[in-house]
Amino acid sequence: MRSSELAALAGVTVRTLRHYHQIGLLEEPRRTAGGYRSYDVGHLVRILRITRLTALGVPLAVLPEVLDDPEAAESLLDELDQQAAAEIERLTTRRAVIAALRHHRGMPDLPPVLAELGVDLRASAEAVPELARYEREQLVLLAHVLGETDFATVARSLAPLMVGDPAATELVRRLSRVDQDTSEAEVERLAGDLADHYRPLLARLGDLPAVTDPAQLLTAHLQQSYNERQQQVNERFVELLHLPDAVDEDLPTD
């Protein structure tokens, strides 16, 4: 048989044959005068045995051992089965997450738990795009520093304060309109309203085990997402909440 015939018979590609030769898994056959490889059924059998095992997930490197050692083959099966089981579990939870993520459409980086709480970022995303992006990032940060479980707890009780909520959206909208021409009075009022609205959330954070000082990360992020005047609002907001107003000096203010 020529290589292509053998490959067709065995259901592999010619390149695969060559690879098996290279790693010493398949004996080199005789050659024709022109240098063509000339295979026989023995090679076919060998390849079939190989492909049967690789189909089970056996790496090519360990094949030489298991092809002729029944005991090695035994323990290998255990291992392969456990690997497959573990992989199936990972993929199953992955599918569950994907299913949940369908609910906040187009934002698959949001924590899935928000979906079941009915939090819908799309509303505020349309109203105030750039700040919705910021909220989105805050949620991602928060979910990470708290862990998905603690985040779920917090989110469950605080969902109404969050972005999907009309009151929160309105605050965000007001903040988005802040610029140089905004009066000091409005700055003060908005900071107060923000503080009133978010105080429960931050208080709740205090109850939880601080991972790497989550509040710091969040406020640091906050400081980076606004114009000067908006930052002034945030400073007052933070003061009103008695949060640490400075962050690690390695974190640039930009």
Place this chain on the structure above:
Amino acid sequence: MRSSELAALAGVTVRTLRHYHQIGLLEEPRRTAGGYRSYDVGHLVRILRITRLTALGVPLAVLPEVLDDPEAAESLLDELDQQAAAEIERLTTRRAVIAALRHHRGMPDLPPVLAELGVDLRASAEAVPELARYEREQLVLLAHVLGETDFATVARSLAPLMVGDPAATELVRRLSRVDQDTSEAEVERLAGDLADHYRPLLARLGDLPAVTDPAQLLTAHLQQSYNERQQQVNERFVELLHLPDAVDEDLPTD
């Protein structure tokens, strides 16, 4: 933040950060005087968004699209879910095969269906090792040329003729003892007994759709596994069964 701090916070390795920089997935941060990278929370958020998506199976290459395109993200979720489902199915059937293979222990390259038929090659493997190997190869060949389904059908009705069967084992044992000193009479007798025993199997093969002339492959394999005198038995055996006694000229007789 230094790279190791960021890496620890984000739950990735420093090497991963460097990789994301290399493929343009993560913006290069400012540098210190000494050339050290100095990250901020923005980078942390970016990495968290990335890892959330890669955990869903999103390849790094497509992340730039989906991170900022809700529509792309939508259709991506469908695709990922289907991939995961397909992979789960493959792994599940793989586990089923592994479970079946447990029964003919140490021989994971045998077709799994043989397990439920109670075929046990170990018996004959102890009795006549080298010929058991040959039978094993024949089974692998047969399973391949017929396909697992047709092979299952054939195997179900012919299990008693096969290797686990005492009568078959006895024939194989007789064949294994054949050498130069064996009488012509015994050669003839054994060939006849083999033909009688295996005729139903080969006849059955004729009923099935010939894939690449399975009988040829099988006889070719048969011709390679024996000493001269044993081949003589086989020639008679094949004649008695009216099988094609020659094989493709590309198949060497050695």
Place this chain on the structure above:
DNA sequence: CACAGACCGTGACGTCGCGTCAGGGTCAAG
């Protein structure tokens, strides 16, 4: 008997998501 087209050969690089040196510079504490 020449020629086209299909097939064969041997390198060698690409894939994917990083791990792991190797060889050198930087930084903070003692």
Place this chain on the structure above:
DNA sequence: CTTGACCCTGACGCGACGTCACGGTCTGTG
């Protein structure tokens, strides 16, 4: 001033092949 912990870049490694690139071989047809 040194030590040890950290940082940098560059480059190869992994696993199982896919995919050129470039050249020789075989086979059928004119």
